[in-house]
Amino acid sequence: MFSEGLVQLGNVADQFELDAGKTSNNQLFWEGIQEAFTSPSELNYNLHFEDEVLSDLHHINFKKKVLHDWKKLRMIWKNLNAEYKAALSRYTMSGTHSSNFYEFCHGPKDVY
Secondary structure: OOHHHHHOOOOOOOHHHHHHOOOHHHHHHHHHHHHHHHOOOHHHHOOOOOOOOOHHHHHOOOOOOOOOOHHHHHHHHHHHHHHHHHHHHHHHOOOOOOOOHHHHHOOOOOOO
């Protein structure tokens, strides 16, 4: 649902965003994320993890919500994205001989 918006983060704002006054920090996008996860919807209850690295998340109660404002969501994304880019850099480094991306995440499953 949000993949197109994630791809466009940092692009030049469109006229609607400029008129709304929410162009800085992609506020409009992050408010949409905030709304989607604070409103009752099937989005919150249809999470499936089939990967063996993530399969041990069965003990987490995904129905318990921790509400964040759009600024906090943006900060979480920026940190996670930076860690992912670092793992990707290690994975694609010349001389790397493993095809298991998780090894390059240095432990955090959210980066994977």
